[in-house]
Amino acid sequence: MIVNNELYGLGFTKPISLCIAVSIAAIPAVSNAKEMKASTSIAASTNQLNALxxxxxxxxxxxxxxxxxxxxMTESGAASATLMDPKLKVGFGGLPVDxxxxxxxxxxxxSVGLMQQFERGSTLELNQRKASQQASxxxxQVSLREREVASQMTQLWLELGYLQYAESIIVENQRLMTEMEQFVTTNYSIGKSEAQDLLNTQLQVNKLExxxxxxxxxxxRIVSQFSEWLGSNWLGSNRxxxxxxxxxxxTLNTILSSHAGTAQYYNQLNQHPMxxxxxxxxxxxxxxxxxAEQAYTPQFGVEVMYAYRQxxxxxxxPASDLVSAYLTMDIPLFTGNRQDKNLAAAQHQVGAAKYQKDTLLAQMNAQVxxxxxxxxNLQERIERYQERLLPQATARTQAVERGYQNSTAQFGDVITASSDELALQLEVARLTTDLNITNSKLAALLGGFEYTSPESPLTHSK
Incomplete structure (x- = not known):
């Protein structure tokens, strides 16, 4: 909350003004108490978030x-590793047309015959391995989705926590300014304050509202966003x-400790789902x-026929029945424009996939x-606030209060000092929120979340 210099010298009587000064001075203590309470409930808040x-x-x-x-994909792989269905051939031959x-x-x-085509070399086994790898x-994607959901929910949770803390600061300021409005109204009614002083105080109250x-x-809005993952029923009962x-x-602190003094996180990033x-x-x-290499091996086919004669x-x-058997084989003799090109294309795809992973790891390592x-930097700034700025703001508030009691400081100085101290506490809360959001992003990259992954969901019954 910003208090204008126009509030200086409102002409309050000393006893009433002193009461307000004591009330203002108590706000940092209330805020500190809330901050201590929040720090002691960090573990409980973490457990509650993990449960969500x-x-x-x-x-x-x-x-x-x-x-x-x-x-x-697994089922498709099993299907692709199966021989083609045999073909049944039924017909007649040598029938006189007269x-x-x-x-x-x-x-x-x-005649009745069966035809069976066989794949080249180990193509069936390779197709099954390929489909199994694609299924893996x-x-x-399930693990990647888990990290995305955990990161998004964690960041929303932290923003919600910050807004709730900011609400407590606003409420305290609102209570203070409401009391100030009452006192200014009293002084204005007895001619000790100007109309602009009353209007300025009322404006501050309305701004806080x-x-x-x-x-x-x-x-x-943030609570409503949680319903994306928790459902509308949860939203109706958990406003x-x-x-x-x-x-x-x-977990994140352990991971970061093991990589202290280095800028390379590739070993940990290799465990990322991406x-x-x-x-x-x-x-x-x-x-x-x-x-593609199997295309250089011949493909075989077998045909067996039985011919019945009357x-x-x-x-x-009676003429004897006949049995026929055939073996077919295609021989890849001219491979320059087909097999060679397909093999070269497959090899280039391997190289492209490796380069793609190298680029991905470089990007992720840069993000980390x-x-x-x-x-x-956030830790250093928070430390500066806690060790220097906040103690200095507290000392300033106390000095202004003593000056006001000794009639060497204006009542507006007390208001400004207390408001500045509250503003600094809110800034620390913002920095702490940003630090934890940064930790959430690091946890998404390095695997530092604390939740327990549930079992893989079952597909819907057909």
Missing amino acids: IESALSQDSSRAQYTAQSLA SFKFDEDPMTNI GLSL EKLQLNHQMQS SLSASYSLSWP AQMADSNISVNQIQVEV ANNMKGE NALMNDRI
């Missing part, structure tokens, strides 16, 4: 979608949440190279280093 995240993940439809897609009788010419026969890549309304609006702008990060998906993509393309042979005896820079 786990509840959201257990009913997240996107996780169910990725799981279903992974199962579908009589169309089956027992007149010994060459006439009714899709299943990693507007800030409080905006704060409530932003809190309601009020007690959040915190600070959380505990034991990096693992890139590895899966490389494996898929490597298998595709092996599939006519007699030239000796007048940028976040680490923000984290260090």
